[in-house]
Amino acid sequence: MNNDYPDYAADDLLQHPGFLSSMRTARPYETDFWLSWRERYPGREQELEMAAQLYRLMHMQEDVVPTAVDVEEVWQRIAAETVSRPVYRSRRMVALAASILLLIGIGGGVVYWWQLPSKVVAMTKAGAREIMLPDGTRLVLQPGSECRYYTDLARAGRREIWVKGGAWLDVSKREAPFVVHLDSMEVVVLGTRFNVMSRQRQQHVMLEQGRVKVTEAHREVLLEPGEIAYRSGTHLRKQTIDIQLYSGWRTGKLEFENTTMKDIIALLAYAYGYEVRCPNEPGLLSRKISGSIAADNESSLLYTLSVAFRINFIQQENIITIIPNRSN
Secondary structure, three states: OOOOOOOOOHHHHOOOHHHHHHHHHOOHHHHHHHHHHHHHOHHHHHHHHHHHHHHHHHOOOOOOOOOOOOHHHHHHHHHHHOOOOOOOOOHHHHHHHHHOHHHOOOOOOOOOOOOOOOEEEEOOOOOOEEEEOOOOOEEEEOOOOEEEEOOOOOOOOOEEEEEEEEEEEEOOOOOOOEEEEOOOEEEEEOOOEEEEEEEOOEEEEEEEEOOEEEEEOOEEEEEOOOEEEEEEOOEEEEEEOOHHHHOHHHHOEEEEEEEEHHHHHHHHHHOOOOEEEOOOOOOOOOOEEEEEEEOOOHHHHHHHHHHHHOEEEEEEOOEEEEEEOOOO
């Protein structure tokens, strides 16, 4: 999928192996490609949505009684569910529409959205941002994070969102289960408060209130309040943590009370997604600090911590190396 396909129409997409594969499996890299394609060519958005809806209609599993609905009505229904722009129709597309007439009932209104979330909320480095999801769930995104979700949040019988970066959620209690998708983890919850983080190769789930099930491949763990789930090698593990310390980024202030360098390293890894490398120097990990530090800017946070612990941080992308300050 290294071609941008700037002129693709719906009928072209329905014959494209990459598009068909994304509809069947929704692999992350395929999903990201077509989301990026939609953003790059906004004039093609209607074609993308039409292709997805027609694909859904042609692959429905339900038995539907045949009706005499004509091609024009099919197009009117599809256009009404997308955007009010002129509908492009090629001869091949009319033939495709005609081929699915038997799947559409007059009173059914059967139209399906594509698998990709239709709404995107992206964050900058400017600070945390609170968002209210359509079901009443509160979500606070870390700087540099992103959340994607369908406008119709419970469209498939369960509420689903996709998170890159870090987020805190207070999930509203509803009958439909709530699912958070990370890079390779899935979190299933029912009315709870928790943090998720997915950056680079780091993925963690921290539970503040309620109960969640974290799954990855064929592994799963159940979390109780005050526990964190993370991957260690090929294992999915959990441990008890100070949840208040790891949630400080949400309020913009971290509170420390005799907090050790070892705890800070864990904080940088679990809450901010850094891989921290520390020399094996006597007494370094046991150094302590107390007080509060602003957490709304990661660069300022790292600088303040370096001064407080008398160390230097050398940062390369998501890797931080700790260098003791020999002058102190």
